[in-house]
Amino acid sequence: MSQTPDWNQILLPVLLNTVYEAVTIVDSDGIVRHWNDAAEQLYGIPADDIVGKSILDFSWKSLMVERVLQDGVAIEHAYHEPRPGVHVLINTSPLVVSGQTVGAVSVEQDVTSIVRLGQELMQTNSLRAIPRSESDNQQNNPNPWAAVWGHSPVLREAVHTASRAAGTDATVLITGESGVGKELFAHAIHKMSSRADGRFIAINCGAIPKHLFESELFGYNPGAFTGADRKGRQGKLELARGGTLFLDEIGELPLDLQVKLLRVLEEGTYYPVGSDTPVEANVRVLAATNQELQHLIEKNEFRRDLFYRLNVVQIGVPPLRERLEDIPLLTQRYLQEFSLKFNRPIPELNPEVTITLMRYDWPGNVRQLRNTIQRLVILSEEGHVHVHHLPHELRQDSAWQGLGTWDSQSNTAEQPAATDVPLGAFRNPAAGGQFFSLQGRHVTREDILQALHRTYGNKTAAAKLLGISRGTLYNYIQRFQIRSE
Template identity: 35%
Template sequence: MIALYKINSPLAEKIADILYKFDQKPTFYYSKNSLLDQIMNPLVLITSCSYIEEVETLHVPIVPLSINLSDVEKVIQEENLYSNKWIIVASKQEIEWLKLEKNLSLKDHFQFIVKDNLSQDNIQKNSIFFVSAWENNFLFPPYLEKNIRYVEPSIATITSAVRQALSLISITRDMLREKYQVEAVVNSAHDGIIAVDRSGHITLTNENAKHFLGLEGEVIGRKITDYIPHSDMVRVLQTGKKEIGDIAKIFDRQMVINRFPIIISDKVVGAVSNFKEITEIQKLEMKVRKKLHHSGLEAKYRLMDIIGNSVEVSDVKQQAKLFAETNATVLITGESGTGKELFAQGIHLESNRAVCPFVAVNCAAFPESLLESELFGYEEGSFTGAQKGGKQGVFELAHGGTLFLDEIGEMPLRIQTILLRVLQEKSIRRIGGNRTIPLDVRIIAATNRNLDEEVEQKRFRSDLYYRINVLTLELPPLRRRIQDIPLLVQSMIAQFNEEREKKIETLEEDVYPFLMSYHWPGNIRELRNIIERMVLLNNGPKLSISQSPFLQKLQRKNYQDLKENQLSLKQGEKELIQYALNKYSNKTMAAKSLGIDRSTLWRKIKEYNL
């Protein structure tokens, strides 16, 4: 197909007349969007040099239409304009070709001005301006209208362009041949493949797709919704977002479906989908489990999504990335609110289990009896109220992926015993069941307790502790990474602006100093709570402490805590010095054991009246 782009009617008619003689029916387009609708179909484009930049990103054969010096000389001769200066006004690309022609033909009596550079400074009243016919919408000063001559390309020029376009048809045929080759490759694939254009018309399919979807006869050109009324391809065309690993049942077959938008020049011009039947038992098992228990089975945050540039956070992220390369159990420690689950998700997504389920369970959220069934599942009739058909536990749901056991320090001792056996045998047995179910699950555990002390107090099994504490990741509290607070606050404000329909743009000068002086016992969770309250209470575009009266109470509490901590530190120092003095009769030895010099020790003795 030969298409004419932004060519005015008289000239377009001339080109069309020539094309008709070669049994070619041209199409006419006047906007890039209208061309994009046809981009999936092979075509040759004829347009003026002025519009080449507009369409060159479409990646189709383009025949540039341009006037030449002979066309200009013809006008000069017909109107007897030999006594005037001659200036050709055209696009930059067109002038480059005209200058080349001028140099080759030794015609040095022409001057050239790029149309975008035309100004009062380079307009000479006694000159004749020659402009391409397709530039008739170009505005000249009214007093120069009599000096303007619009130059039509000669029949020879038009014929040459048409001849070139006709010769390029063979290239489009080659493109079609390549298309047929692609179709042959597509038809040889084991997957079902189907592609649609921007309007949802089918442009490509293979025999497997026809078989899976029950398509019969010629389907190319038909709308996908004629066969699948609620096709998800329509959504991909609208959103321009790819969809990977969707699960659907088609004619009693369980399918894994991937959908991709086709994007050219930042515009969605089509979409392609490939899908296949699930035949491998383990893949079917993992995908079905994910479908049946969708909530909580996917990790969302990568390590790169964790906000913070401080050395403390950077070191932990680097260590977590290293841990992700293994399948060893990881124990994440840290105070409440430091982001332990974020790091667990990040480790999962950096590992070779990233495409498999990520299941999180809070061990402190369930009483003992419910925690056991939540972890290991149960069979039908195993207890009063048991769900018909039984229930999978989180270990089964996480098969092939990662199980995150949050607050593992809160787990009752009896459940710890069962968990230890599961980790050792890599299999589970549901409550009330006799069947042993093999598992492939990586464990990431987290706690804000000191498990060493818990083991000493007999509240945590030492053998389980050694089993889960293979790799340890200690997260720093927020007070040790206060330089990250501005980044965290900015991210939180952006999120709350969107969620709460607010427009907070900046912060008062006193906000950051306050936030960075507070000791943050609740860490990032507490920071998030405070920022959300400030956003909700704020009335303008600038976040301020004055509009958040609850912060005054927080300031007083912060001052009191700091004062108490200071007193506590002094008391501890006093007791430590007293212990050293009692242990060593020699004050030099006592000072050395404390890591201070003798004069400092004497000063402390005097300060504490020891």
């Protein structure tokens, strides 16, 4: 008897039951040779009932494997609903020995939880919730935060901080990528403040030419400079009197104006251009930035003293990719909004579309999602939205490149291999491809609860989200005594 371990014998079973995907291995006759734990779960069929039998007898499975056995060509990222209510992404490869196809390996990823979100969304749609104009009308709605949609803990946390700050006259610095809703937050803070009856005046510091900025902000008196309006002009500080001044893209404010703004904030007075009489400023200042002000400070492009003065309360609005669970609600609301606007029926999203929306990393955040949904409503055909209606960047940047569909005849193997994005890698580059960054810290009960919440209790998906194995997840569930309902 040889002492050398037979690696293939040892490795294969361990490998099969370590991966998250359902793995099926068949021989050239379609007889099932391996059927792992995940396959048992996905299909609800124990290995004992299927190993040794022909997969071709199982109608839900036969076509895909049959095709691969026949053509000897791999199928990548095909969407497939093997039985009602189960949605998978499937990769199937032939096993080739000396040019002969001797079998096939099929790897399936359960994306049912994502699709279920989409379907729940559709059901809610059919109830026809109240359109935005009525539900969120700022005048009628006593709660200004109703306009900020989303239930994710990270968003609610930001809303919580913002509403605490709203009641005070404190300066607030709102940070976050473009399109995350910074201006929406600023507006809600204003509406919730004691200045709600005053005006909300926004200035985009990046959009006003440097030489006009001062007069824009401080206004000028009659005849202040050549070319000035003879009657003089009110500055934004004056227009916002008794209300709120929102300084968007504050990082773009020229340095000399940073000094002047700081003086207004510190002393509460300012001088209109061409005037030597100080005017009292009566505004609450909110500022927003999508840049790291710390970096600008290091490069001497932003004044540290102004930063501290603005940063009394900081609210970080998280990017959409860090709160993907908000996507269904936002999608639903925008589907309603634009269907109403274009007088079209609310379209139904194909499961592939829902999956793509959930897997995309949304560099343009909510603004990009809103535009995307608007497009989908416009392009929808007979109340349906298909993957080809999605904008190019969504299809290209997701795992759908090289998509092979169930009935497609295209040879996807010839296309460049798509970057395979596992379900859990809701691509958060900052978190190393994982939704949660658990590296270098302990997993908390809250992490586990959040992951289960985000995946609607699907443990396989939750484990992927956390970047841990199912077994490890079960250990944590036991250790933290989390009950599943």
